[in-house]
Amino acid sequence: MFKGTYRYRLDGKGRLPVPPAFRRELAATGARSFVVTLLDEGVAAYAPVDWERLEAQLVALPAFSKPVKGLTRLLASRASDCALDGQGRILLPPALRSAAGLVREATVVGVLNRFEVWSAERWTSFLESSERLLEDVSLGVEWPPSSGPRPQGKPSR
Secondary structure, eight states, rough: OOOEEEEEEOOTTTOOOOHHHHHHHHHHTOOOOEEEETTTTEEEOOOOOHHHHHHHHHSSSSSTTHHHHHHHHHHHHHEEEEETTTTTTEEEHHHHHHHOSSEEEEEEEBBBEEEEEEEEHHHHHHHHHHHHHHOOOOTTOOSSSOOSOOSSSSSSO
């Protein structure tokens, strides 16, 4: 799982250093590349096995649903395979860098099954506007987690 926040500089060719912990996660799957695509205001990078799971989920959705077609087109048409080079970097495609506002500074954020690459400015803006989510809604996630599984059948009070 990808987690943590890192700050990096893209070089003049658009190569991004991948955090060592993320490279270890990728190596554990036996892969040497990521699949990247535009997601929200940044670039999302998936290990190939996780991208294949996403593809399977999309294919399982109603094929003629307008929102499903739109989402599938957007994710797949912007997707690109990015191999790790010998120095642990990936070359982000120019179109994705431009759309995500990535010029020099990048914030790399682990988001469990993927990591995301944001411009520093967009990431700061996202944090400022999203902090209230922690207060407004739990999305059914218990925090802090309980020490063990709950007994089935009766809700806790």
